Amino acid sequence: MELAYALLETLPQASVLYHPLIDQQGRLTDFTTRYANQALQAISPGTDPQGHTQTLFQRHPFTRQHLDSFNALLVSRQAFRLDYEAPHRSLGYALSFHYVEGDMLCRYDDIADQKPAQGLNHPTVDLVKALQATNQQLRQQQGLLEGILNGSQNGLLSCAPTYNEMDQIVDLRIELVNPAASLINGLASEQLVGKTLLTAFPALADSALMAAYLHTAQTGQLQRLEAHYQDDNLTGWFEVIASPLPQQRVLISFLDITDRHQAEAAHLHQAGLMQRISESGHIGIMTHKPIWDQTGHIHDFAFTYVNEQAQRWLNVDLGQVTRQSVRFLAAGDDKEELVRQMARVVQTGASARRELTLADGRVLFLVISPLETGCVTTFMDVTQQRQVEQQKRYNAELEQQVVERTLALQTSLARLEQSKADLQGALAKEKQLSELKGRFVAMASHEFRTPLTTVLSSASLLEMYEGSQQSDKRQKHIQRIRLAVKQLNSILEEFLSSDKLTEGLVRVRPVLCEVPRLVEEVLVDLADSLKAQQTIQLSLSCPQPVWVDESLLRKILLNLLSNAIKYSGPGSVIILEGDSKGHLLSLTVSDQGIGISAEDQLRLFERFFRARNATNISGTGLGLHIVGQYVALMNGQIRLESELHQGTRITLSLPLAKSGQEP
Template sequence: MWTNGGTVVSGELHRIFAMGGALPGLHGVGGDLERHGIALRVHLDRDQFHQLAAERPLPELILLDALSPEGHGLEDCRRLKENPLTRDIPVIILVLPEDEESRIGGLAAGAVDCVSNLVSAGEFVARIKRHIELGSVHARLRRRNEQLDTALASMGQGVCLFDEGGRLLLSNNRYAEVYGLDPSVIHPGQSLEDILNLRHGVGAVPATSTSDYLAWAEATNKGDTPQDWIKELKSGQIIRGYHQRTQDGGWVSTHEDITQAWLAERALAKAHAQAERAEQEARAAHARLLAAFEVVPEGLVLFDAEDRFVLWNRRYEQLYAESGDMLEKGMRFEDRLRAGLERGQYPEAVGREEEWLAERLAHHAEPSSKHEQRLPGNRWLRIEERRISDGGSVGIRVDITDLKMQEASFRLLFEGNPMPMWVYDRETLRFLHVNQAAIDHYGYGLEQFLTMRLSDIEAPQEFNRPEVLLFDVEDPASTRCSQHLKGDGTAIEVTVYSTCLNYKGKAASLMAVVDVTEAKRAEKALLQHRDTLEEMVRSRTVELARQTEELERMLEQEKQINELQRQFVSMASHEFRTPLAVIDGAAQRLIRRKEAATPEFLSEKADQIRSSVSRMLELMESILAAGRLDHGRISIVHKPCSIAEIIGTCSARQESIRRSHRFLLDLDRLPSTIYGDHPALDQVFSNLFSNAVKYAPDSPNVHVTGWQEGDNVCIAVRDEGIGIDADDLPKMFQRYFRARSSTGIAGTGIGLNLVKQIIELHGGSIVVTSSRGNGTTFTLRIPIGAEMSDEVRITAAR
């Protein structure tokens, strides 16, 4: 029994090791150990003993001998405590009753108990049982502390926990980093005043005195309700905090630098836990962990090694509202998934429930996994899960619904664009995606496109041009002319605009194509016609010479128009690339921050994407409207409408896009109804209001005044922005003209020209008054009367 013995009596077998002759004088011990389910294994070879003691499963207790002169119990104890694998195993040393030196030496070497060889077998077994129980309690405490460390390390904010005496119990590294401190200078036992003194050194304190700050902290902790606060520091930082009192009179709080939140690290620093307490202290640590979980804005959940729910916060329940009432501690993760399937919580699983369940459990079983999940109501979550050392796992759920909506908007803009567009891999030159306009224009099907490379649509004479393949690799945005082949073999002349982007993790380029075949043919025919005229000039009269001179004047005008067109194409290309770059940059930041993205961060990036998309829509609408005017496809339909309502709608829409500005409307003197084209007037005021915001970035007020003057209504739109130079004012309504004061501000020079034409089609007029640095006022005069005749409209258009 002493070499391999052990009979399970209590239902649980405990393993302990003994070295050498540790039990020669303790008669009856073997039977007592066996009755209590304790298996003893005695080893005679010292090296083998230490090797086996470090192998898993580890023994729950070790007995050593310090009775005889040849015993090496104290030396073996020190050796065990120096080994990281065995240092936590309790050790009991047998000593002689009178050997006080060995007793003291054993305790100094790390033994939990020193027992006399004269102790009774019953007492000796009782001591062994007690130390095994205490070892089990400490093991459970260590596992709880590992869960707490993992949770704190996963948090994106600085977290600190103080006891009722105002002393720091624990904090994560982010707490020190938020205030610009080295984490090593923050440690448990410090008071809030000690930490404030450290922050003084880097200017990371409010402008108030230390005593006032400490008084504020004490007053904050007296309330039972959680507190949100924002502090401005001497360093210029703005810190947002969340403070909550704990049950023992202390407090837990989070600290977040919202001045430069986009610089926050994705990974959270590890927290240092001070937990050398008994089982009661472990329960207190668990309560503090629950409080910390509730501070986090993301959904958090902890599972044990058997994938049973251990801990979760309210945000997790809210995200899974369909089955939140069924969640309980100890519930298996798979059972929770099945409950959600029964209640229709996972739309993607409908009709393939078992297959979906197997895929989801496979993700959950991975050491580390990330994926997206769709919920009812077209809501989307990003799920990140990671296994921890005790075999359990921690999971984070982030609501990415707004981001998905923005991605869908951008995809719709790509798919519905009337200009042929595609995305291709810059390394392999293979098409990754094409829009419907490209499919229709080139005559290739979508599946056929996705099997082709960019070189497959290049005309043969383009193959020997290396810049065809490399033109956009060195330059993130470029423009060039080329020849392409359609699906039926027809060669076309095109101008392509390309910009680099990241597409599903690949280095790719977005290319837009303009077919200029007909324009090239017209240009060639024009050149041939010019050559013919020059030949005729040499053989004809002075009258023909005059005609030739007139023709050259027209050709010069055509060149100017072509130059204006080239400038516009270049400007429009730049203006499209700018919002695309903003969208791409925001998306990349979201990808990099996906592990620790806050709602504020997501809101900021979503606003950037919405603003850029709005800018692209404005550009497209202005370009299309100008084209329709040029080709006579815009006709003004005069119908009764409320110009005050149009102005109100346009100003509200602009305020929703640019929340930094407000429109001050004075429209009470306008008549209730005029005759005009509602959509065209909407475009007029949308352009004017957009300009008022864009060219007055630091002046939030835009004044809109309306009144009736005889048979006309007059509307004045005044901003307090950068103004216009006096010599630029006569050119403001020319197409593509940009004032010198607008340098560095996005624009195409189309909007005001479009506004002027629409107002004149209504039989009205528009004037501008301004001076550099003193704002700008546009004044419109529009007839109130009934629908104009076609003759009047045509005259106005001219």
């Protein structure tokens, strides 16, 4: 049992081994103390670790319900926990109860340490085979050892010494491993049992830890230390206790305290950082703790710390501030929102930022962050920065206004330039119209004068001819009057057509047209215009009616054929060719007239333009212009080929409509 008691002494937690008391009816009535370790003194001063003066129910005010739980533990062997407040300390404990070979182990865990206990329900290390040759007491001791090992959240290694040739202890061989040790170092017990420490953990060579283990084995003195260990499987800070066991054996107890070290380091870092920030002299720092009302809501915040910079900015001292609250110190309507924002930081853990304007007009930029159960406010005087930003915004607004006004000026200049261009265009058009007007007046005075003179002279001569003997002469002058009237009608028709085209009043209206019939009608209209011995030869291949605007086509043919007659001499031949293939009507008018120069051909389709070699021949200069406009309306094409004194050839290509639709 001494080895089991030694194991209990290595545990950092207060632990007591109890033996059950059974009455004559076989009922559990209480537990006697078999052994209590030294750590129990911190919780229950005056405890006799070797005596059995106190039973479990004498040490703790348990009830019948607890007795039923203890009885269930002895039957089911399932561990359980109870909360307990030590009578001589302000801290609370959780009591863990474990079954140990018919006995019960009670361990006291500090509730302040929230790290869950390890190894409560892990399988026990199978040491029965290694101790089969021992007596019943050794087997009971082995069971107690396994129960204590399994009930510990510390990693435990029981090691035996190994010697060199000079009978010196140079290493320790692992004999026993508890489940917590396997969880901490990540190695199963079968990977450790039988190996030496330096074999299982090579990083221990020449370390302070290994020196402490060997010192305990050699001198029997208990060693406690904190050390950092690192290898491929295990890295961190550990709290280590090396306890002596019989026959120079050593029980090594270790606990991973890396989280605690990191928390302490973080706390020290935060404290140092806060101190450095506080001493920087550029940032005001205030810490606050919440003030709760009766309904459990945060009503206000008390000041717990204000650094020197904050005191200078607020013009207060630490003693004055710590006797006031945020709601009392803050001014204006901002204080309500400030308190609400600080409460949200405490409740959500999320930092917040805001600006606060003081009564004297200064502007503070605040960052409110959570700090333990309260919050910390860091702030800077940003009045100068805000003034600079306001000046920058003002300058930016001025620059924007300059840009906008510059753009407006540029737009106005562009509009002036456009107005100037429009005015110049209008002047050019006015000049062109003036020129057209002059040309029109000259042309009209000339063209109208000739037929009117003919009408007047022929009418006067008709009055002189009487009787049947002069009927031929009378008929001649009547014919001249008829031709003059036709000429005037043609001129007026051209003027009207040009005016309608200019105003966009002409529309294409296809009808089913027989081209040979239309040509014959045109030739009848032109019969009186033919000069002596002039002939018009036809070569038409349009057997089927086609969909085309008959009115526009008639005017086109009349214009082209009358031009051919007018600009060709007596006895000349005019040829009209035509065919319709697919959806295209082709017409060609060829003459043997005076022809047109290449230079004049470039302007031939302009309104009122006349070739230079046609000035002595009557005409308005509108005929080919109108023909070109009609062809364009019908989506057709016109091609002119001419050479001076060799005649002219004009070819039309007109797309045919389908079922009366526009081409």
